[in-house]
Amino acid sequence: MITLTRLNGKSFTLNALYIETVEAFPDTTILLTNGRRYVVKETMDEVDSLTLSFFQKANLLSMPHEGGSIS
Template sequence: MIQVTRLNKEEFVLNALYIEKVQALPDTTITLSNGKKYFVSESIDEIIQRSTDYYKQIGFTDLQAKVVDEDE
């Protein structure tokens, strides 16, 4: 889960596993796999960093490395 801030300064937590797309339109827009959109004050780079940190925390990046190793 990553913490983000709506444009009205309200903070909330979002499950990074459901993020499908992040755009700057010019506000940062996060689109989830179910089509729901959130407009947040964080930059795209901040969202990427927080998501990557979350993936590492839950072992998702390690899982991907193991799958690649097994395929070789």
């Protein structure tokens, strides 16, 4: 989950697994796989950074094991 801020200043958490696209219109707009859109105060770069951090913490972007298979 990532914490974002709506344009009215209220914070909310969003499951980053469901993010399909992030665009700037100029406000940052996040489109989820279910079709819902969220407009947030964070920049596209900030959303990208938060999402990357979430995936790393969830171990979804790990490096492949070096040195052969794990036994």
